[in-house]
Amino acid sequence: MNSVKAFAPATVANVACGFDIFGFAIEEPGDVVELRRRDEPGIVITDIFGDEGRLPRNAEKNAVTVVMLRLLEHLGIQDFGCEVVLHKNMPLGSGMGSSAASSVAGVVAMNELLGNPLTRQELLPFAMEGERMASGSAHADNVGPSLLGGFVVIRSYTPLDIFTIPVPEDLYCTLVHPDIEINTKDARFILRNEVSLKNTIAQMGNVAGLVAGLMKADYELIGRSMVDVIIEPVRSILIPEFNAVKQAAISNGALGCSISGSGPSLFALSRGMESAIKAGNAMQQQFAAAGIESSVHVSAINKGGAVVLEK
Amino acid sequence: MNSVKAFAPATVANVACGFDIFGFAIEEPGDVVELRRRDEPGIVITDIFGDEGRLPRNAEKNAVTVVMLRLLEHLGIQDFGCEVVLHKNMPLGSGMGSSAASSVAGVVAMNELLGNPLTRQELLPFAMEGERMASGSAHADNVGPSLLGGFVVIRSYTPLDIFTIPVPEDLYCTLVHPDIEINTKDARFILRNEVSLKNTIAQMGNVAGLVAGLMKADYELIGRSMVDVIIEPVRSILIPEFNAVKQAAISNGALGCSISGSGPSLFALSRGMESAIKAGNAMQQQFAAAGIESSVHVSAINKGGAVVLEK
Structure with missing residues (x-):
């Protein structure tokens, strides 16, 4: 060859x-x-x-x-x-x-x-x-x-x-990339090295909930478990409009929304492609309202x- | 009535x-x-x-x-x-x-x-x-x-x-209660309020592994995930012979072994009742070798x- x-x-x-x-x-x-x-x-x-x-x-x-x-x-x-x-x-x-x-x-x-x-x-x-x-x-x-x-x-x-x-058949991802850049090394650097035991327990509960939700195809449980009390509150500070864009996704039917990797992209999970497209449009409009261009990718789980x- | x-x-x-x-x-x-x-x-x-x-x-x-x-x-x-x-x-x-x-x-x-x-x-x-x-x-x-x-x-x-x-059909619990007593309030008091991010990540990995292992009926994964890097290293200090008894369980076929609740009981999970009984005998003997009496309960998951x- x-x-x-x-x-x-x-x-x-x-x-x-x-x-x-x-x-x-x-x-x-x-x-x-x-x-x-x-x-x-x-x-x-x-x-x-x-x-x-x-x-x-x-x-x-x-x-x-x-x-x-x-x-x-x-x-x-x-x-x-x-x-x-x-x-x-x-x-x-x-x-x-x-x-x-x-x-x-x-x-x-x-x-x-x-x-x-x-x-x-x-x-x-x-x-x-x-x-x-x-x-x-x-x-x-x-x-x-x-x-x-x-x-x-x-x-x-x-x-x-x-x-x-395994993931449920009807789970779709919306990935929205705003036209700003974050260096992964910086995004790690701002994290605290210590986590409260209380937040550790909360995070473990959500980890368990997300695994069980995906394996049971329980979309509601998936959504309730997409909560990050440790990393997102810190890293989201680096992403302009983060809270408004996340809220736009959820208000428009997404199960949950958070930072993709170390950002600045956000992702949302939705039940069904139509819902994922709707969430993506809302997220893009929310960024646009703040003068930030963004690209949107809607896809099933590969x-x-x-x-x-x-x- | x-x-x-x-x-x-x-x-x-x-x-x-x-x-x-x-x-x-x-x-x-x-x-x-x-x-x-x-x-x-x-x-x-x-x-x-x-x-x-x-x-x-x-x-x-x-x-x-x-x-x-x-x-x-x-x-x-x-x-x-x-x-x-x-x-x-x-x-x-x-x-x-x-x-x-x-x-x-x-x-x-x-x-x-x-x-x-x-x-x-x-x-x-x-x-x-x-x-x-x-x-x-x-x-x-x-x-x-x-x-x-x-x-x-x-x-x-x-x-x-x-x-x-759901739990796999063939999962059995061995619960061993040594004749010593720990107050739950004391057992909480000795825990640290902060956890390193590194240990939080390790614990989340095991939480995800245990949920997936139980739901997939993957006994090996269940065993590998029965690892506690946060609580057990602290609380096990209160339990005489903890490490030896845990090792006795695992050497005798248990998938994993840790503290039950806040102790002093230890539990092990095993594949099959025979294996659970064998682990229990080994754990009891290990306590006995240190002059500690114990009771053993072997049971399926209720x-x-x-x-x-x-x-």
């Missing part, structure tokens, strides 16, 4: 109450990576589209390629050469799992090019290395769902213990994760 | 990772309350068996009757008279939900005697008032499962939002909660 093209979807991490432990993938948008073997050794980024020239072209410094380098090292493959083209189809620093989508598409494409020596699950630690470089922390709540699809729970980081849970498009 | 007899089961609260939010009922033991109408107004405790004379005979001060008084007040019933006999079938301060079993048996018996004006779910806030008197905190993780049966999740206390989740025995 001489060339491969792979797609990895955007993701919503944290999902209100599940900081660092919950994430799910959506259908669109997603990043696309093209790999083409070359005779000379070394991984070379030949083109990046959609990043406005902001991502590093050095393969050791870019999330899309660092995962490939780590994978090659792990497999003991030396003198391997390929060219990389990255199509960024979502904004950087958006809270939509942009770096994760690049890392996952990169590592899936490379694994395919090598004849699939590793399983999907086995690729996860490599994808996490991309996150470590992009955000300073090897979290799995974006790369997990982008790689595996579905609603992902990371029970433990040491050792890594990750699994998916069940399969990254895919190889061509080989 | 002139007399009623009701049974309410012992319960395991917290269930490792779920401090204040998880609890389940077992089949045996449980408290029994007998009510008999009398002509004069007032609720009178005529007999308590099994408490070694330690519980108050004043109806306003005893968890079994205070719940009846609050129920009568709520219903606007005055001049009501009955005699109460309480059979305590589990030790006080044991971590087996002793006060909860009395409160639940009491409120279920009284509701029956009055012709069931309230549903089971509606009785919960009254049963919680018994907990407030017994432990200083109106928690629901013992009264919830004792009243409703099954594995109970308390998503929120304000407002109260409680639901049950699905129905409190029952009216006679009327």
